[in-house]
Amino acid sequence: MKSKSFFKDFSGRNCLGKFLFATTLSAVILSGFAQAQVSPKKKMVAHRPNIIFIMSDDHSYEAISAYGGALAKLAPTPNIDKIASQGIIYKKAFVENSLCTPSRACLMTGLYSHQNGQRQLAEGMDSSKIFFSELLKHSGYQTAIVGKWHIPIDPKGFDYFHILDDQGKYYNPTFKGQETGKKYIQEQGYATDLITEHALDFLKKRDKSKPFCLMVHHKAPHRNWMPAGKYLDLYNDVNFPVPGTFFDDYESRCDAAKTQKMSITNDMELVQDLKVEELKDQLVTPYDKLSYTFLMGELGRLTPEQRAVWDKHYKLRNQQFIAAKLTGKELALWKYQQFLKDYLRCIKSIDDGVGEILKYLKDNGLENNTMVVYTSDQGFYIGEHNWFDKRMMYEESFRTPLLIKYPKAIKAGIKSDALVQNIDYAPTFLSLAGIKKPQEMSGTSLEPTFKGPKPNGWRNDLYYHYYDYPAFHMVRKHDGVRTERYKLIHFYGKGGMRGATTKYQTTPGYREYTILQLLNNAGYITNDADINCNELYDLKNDPNELHNLFGKPGYEKISANLQKRLDQYRKSLKVPTDEF
Ligand code: SGN
Ligand code: CA
Numbered sequence: 124m125k126s127k128s129f130f131k132d133f134s135g136r137n138c139l140g141k142f143l144f145a146t147t148l149s150a151v152i153l154s155g156f157a158q159a160q161v162s163p164k165k166k167m168v169a170h171r172p173n174i175i176f177i178m179s180d181d182h183s184y185e186a187i188s189a190y191g192g193a194l195a196k197l198a199p200t201p202n203i204d205k206i207a208s209q210g211i212i213y214k215k216a217f218v219e220n221s222l223c224t225p226s227r228a229c230l231m232t233g234l235y236s237h238q239n240g241q242r243q244l245a246e247g248m249d250s251s252k253i254f255f256s257e258l259l260k261h262s263g264y265q266t267a268i269v270g271k272w273h274i275p276i277d278p279k280g281f282d283y284f285h286i287l288d289d290q291g292k293y294y295n296p297t298f299k300g301q302e303t304g305k306k307y308i309q310e311q312g313y314a315t316d317l318i319t320e321h322a323l324d325f326l327k328k329r330d331k332s333k334p335f336c337l338m339v340h341h342k343a344p345h346r347n348w349m350p351a352g353k354y355l356d357l358y359n360d361v362n363f364p365v366p367g368t369f370f371d372d373y374e375s376r377c378d379a380a381k382t383q384k385m386s387i388t389n390d391m392e393l394v395q396d397l398k399v400e401e402l403k404d405q406l407v408t409p410y411d412k413l414s415y416t417f418l419m420g421e422l423g424r425l426t427p428e429q430r431a432v433w434d435k436h437y438k439l440r441n442q443q444f445i446a447a448k449l450t451g452k453e454l455a456l457w458k459y460q461q462f463l464k465d466y467l468r469c470i471k472s473i474d475d476g477v478g479e480i481l482k483y484l485k486d487n488g489l490e491n492n493t494m495v496v497y498t499s500d501q502g503f504y505i506g507e508h509n510w511f512d513k514r515m516m517y518e519e520s521f522r523t524p525l526l527i528k529y530p531k532a533i534k535a536g537i538k539s540d541a542l543v544q545n546i547d548y549a550p551t552f553l554s555l556a557g558i559k560k561p562q563e564m565s566g567t568s569l570e571p572t573f574k575g576p577k578p579n580g581w582r583n584d585l586y587y588h589y590y591d592y593p594a595f596h597m598v599r600k601h602d603g604v605r606t607e608r609y610k611l612i613h614f615y616g617k618g619g620m621r622g623a624t625t626k627y628q629t630t631p632g633y634r635e636y637t638i639l640q641l642l643n644n645a646g647y648i649t650n651d652a653d654i655n656c657n658e659l660y661d662l663k664n665d666p667n668e669l670h671n672l673f674g675k676p677g678y679e680k681i682s683a684n685l686q687k688r689l690d691q692y693r694k695s696l697k698v699p700t701d702e703f
Contacts, residue, residue, distance in 0.1 A: 171264075171556050172529060173493040174336040175322075175480060176548070178230075179473050180223060180271055180345040181513065182499035184524040186470055190214075193364045198467040202478035203526065206497050210528030211537040211573060217605070218545045220589055221501040221513045221520045223345075224248075226545055227274050230500075231255060233549030233564035235588070237698055242590035245635060247275050255549035256280030256336065258558050265333040267325045270318040270340035277305075285321050287314070291342035293349035293469075294424045311426075313351040314342045315469070319476035326483055336552065339480070343469040344503075346511070347396050349421060350468030352429055355436035357471060358464045365459060368667050370452075371508040375671040377656035379599040379614045382649065385504070385512035387462065388455040390596070394418050397461050399441045410645050413638065459506050466505060494529035494555065496548075507667075514598040516587045516612050517668050521605070533573045541572040541581050542607070565696070583607065586692040593622045595635055599654050600702065604689040610668070611685035612658045615703045618651030655703075659685070 188195035189207035218226050220236045228234075228241035231254040236242040240249035257280030260266045265282050272278060272286040285300035288307045296314045297307035298321075310317055322339045329335055350357075369387075373380040384390045393399045394406070395414040400422070406412050425433060440461075449457050477497065484490045502520040504510035513520035525543065527533060546566030553560045554568040571578040588602040600622075603612035616622050620643050642648050659673035659682055672678045693700055 170492070171334045172531065173334050173489060174496070174552055174555070175339065175484075175493060176337070176496045176552075177339045177341070177477060177480070177498075178496075179341040179343060179470075179499045181501065181503040182344060182470065182473070182524060183503040183505050183519065184499075184522060185505060185507075185519070186344075186467060187524050187526075189526060190524065193366075194467070197361055197363060198358065198470070200470060200474040202474045202481060203497050205481060206477070206495055206526040206528045207536075209530065209535045210495075210526065210533045211539055213525035213527075213539045213541070213543055213572075215540055216498070216523050216525035216543050217521050217585055217587070218501045218523055219585075219587060221515065221587075222589070222591055223500050224273050224275070225591075226500040227272070229545045229566075230548050231274070231279075233546050233560065233566040235546060235565055235586070235696060235698075236590065237588065237696070238563075238565060241274070242588075244591055244594060245633075250276045250279075253561055254279045255552050256338075258553060258561075259336050259556055262556060262558055263333055264556060265330050265335040266337075267329075267335065268338040268340065269321040269325065270314075270338075271342045272340065283325055285325075286340075287342055290345065292421065292424060293342065294421065294429060295426070296342070313472065315472040315476055316351065318342070319479055322476075322480060323483055326480075326487075334556070339476075341473050341476070343473055344466050347398075347418070347421065348462065348465040348469055349398075350465055351472045352432035354468040354471050355432065357468050361464070363460060363463050365456065366505075366507045368508045368669065369455075369459065369506050371669065373508070375669070377599075377612075377614045377658055377671075378652065378654060379515075379601065379656070380508070382651045383510070383515075383596060383598050384647075385514075385596040385598070386509045387458050387506060387511055388509055391458050391462060391511055393458075397458060398437050398465075399444060400437075401441050401445060408645050408647075410638070410642055410647060413641065455509070462511065463505055491530050494527060494532075497524065497526045498545075499523050512596050512598075514589055514591065514596060516589065516601060516603050516605075516610070518662070518666070521587060527569075527573075529573075532570075537573070537575065539572050539576060541569075541577045542583070542585050542605070543569055543572065544585055584688055586689075586696065588698065592616060593620050593639065593648065595639065597648065597651065599651070602689070602693070602698070604685055604692060605662075606685070606688075608661065608663050609681060609685055610658075610660045610662060611673075611682065611689055612660075613689070613703070614654045614656045614658075616654060617702075618653050620648060622651075657682075 184190045185192040186194055187203050188199040189204040189212055219229050222244055224244050225236045225241045228239045228248045232239045232252045239252050256266045260280045266280055267283040268278055268281050269285045270287060271291050278284040285298050288297045291314055293314050295309055295311055297309045299305050299307045318339060318341055322337060325337055392414045394402055395418045400418055403415050406415055484493050501513045502523050503513050504519050507519045547569050550560045550564055550566045550568040554570055584604050584606040586604055590600055592600045599614045600616040601612050601614040603610060657673045658671045659678060660668045661672060
């Protein structure tokens with residue numbers, strides 16, 4: 124029987140694993156699933172859609188050509204674009220907390236960060252919360268996840284998982300799954316290609332009598348942006364346009380924009396990030412030395428063949444860079460160009476992978492009944508405001524790409540203006556599978572948005588909350604509300620290392636915590652002042668959010684209305700406000 128071969132291939136090759144899994148699942152079902160109706164009528168089962176959820180890590184919507192930004196013609200993503208041209212593209216898709224692990228916890232639970240416990244990168248989540256994968260699996264779906272997981276508890280509700288270690292490595296990464304006895308085993312190849320291969324492998328070996336939900340989570344294009352050998356020379360001769368806000372002076376904003384440590388000019392590292400390993404003898408601070416150790420840790424993974432291809436590209440470029448002795452603006456712009464090239468090269472491999480998955484669906488007659496989602500765990504700054512990284516509630520990181528194709532229910536070429544958020548994925552998948560969402564889930568199914576620009580009665584605003592301070596990049600805690608036109612942000616909390624309110628857990632935050640201490644000891648972490656400061660933006664007249672209107676004459680009423688809405692969110696969602 125097909126299902127037998129599936130379990131042999133994917134479920135640990137023994138009955139004990141299945142028994143333990145079934146026992147745990149039953150316990151969860153008894154305790155929490157009662158509210159969710161998990162037995163859709165038999166005739167629906169046959170028509171339930173397959174789901175392929177592809178999520179990259181730190182992929183800015185500006186780097187997807189379907190969004191038509193300044194890079195669209197220079198660095199197209201033809202395969203990802205197909206999802207939009209054959210389905211729907213969301214122009215106002217957002218996350219609740221622009222950071223990897225928190226975003227993934229929102230995705231799996233349909234809950235805001237303070238509800239699922241994963242507020243910070245290294246905080247740990249409430250493992251009692253139901254994952255939508257558990258409900259899908261229980262209702263007869265075959266569930267799988269391959270690639271970056273980055274949640275501090277093992278995947279729940281998956282027939283098959285094959286996941287990277289923590290952030291994962293670009294070259295010859297380690298994966299674990301049921302079939303490795305949950306030990307991380309190194310594989311040969313480039314992470315993005317391997318993840319695509321594992322996804323296709325699941326599709327080929329799956330139990331064809333069941334609908335499936337496959338999550339394909341790429342590591343790329345996360346820092347430190349290491350492209351595949353075959354794409355190292357792509358964009359060599361391209362000079363990418365520089366964002367109009369690259370030399371932003373943050374005038375009119377709260378201190379948070381000035382004290383962050385994610386600026387290309389000041390914080391992007393020539394060694395680790397830009398791969399100028401030849402600078403190793405000039406490194407002075409312990410942190411800079413560590414940055415070299417990190418780069419060598421990554422490069423040390425390459426086989427001699429991979430290393431030769433790598434050196435062929437970077438050696439000459441680095442020699443030219445060192446000889447040019449760039450400083451000031453010239454140096455900042457060189458960093459921007461080189462970073463962006465590596466970032467876009469990483470995306471090229473993702474786009475190839477999307478193409479392979481779409482081809483598999485077409486070749487196997489699965490197109491019509493399969494929903495394909497492409498998104499990122501959050502947005503990313505690619506030079507806007509001089510930044511890399513994310514975290515802030517400004518559009519570039521708060522907003523995330525979202526494209527969905529599902530020929531059965533979504534006509535080709537739809538553009539959506541509805542305000543949607545990552546807490547909406549879980550309810551969407553459940554409703555498509557005919558499962559009533561558990562009462563506690565905060566998100567809303569996206570189904571009503573499939574038909575057009577914005578359905579009647581759809582939400583008019585979104586709540587955002589970022590908690591990870593002190594942490595990498597030192598972005599201050601803040602929450603806020605965004606309507607169609609306006610955004611109110613409130614920065615709060617104690618400054619510097621005094622800002623720590625929770626002890627870091629050792630997984631997955633150990634490395635970050637060590638580095639943070641080191642940075643602090645090296646005087647890199649400045650003693651930020653305590654903060655309690657608001658910003659207000661008119662997104663219609665000021666889409667780049669350069670003019671903070673909070674407290675400006677004429678905006679009293681708008682501010683008061685937004686404040687009222689923000690207070691309503693805080694109250695109804697029971698947001699912890701003790702540090703405000
Ligand atoms: C790492 C990166 C940071 C990044 C966090 C979170 N530093 O710590 O730049 O902000 O991950 O990213 S690195 O030196 O390790 O590359 S997230 O995508 O996991 O949220
Ligand atoms: Ca991320």
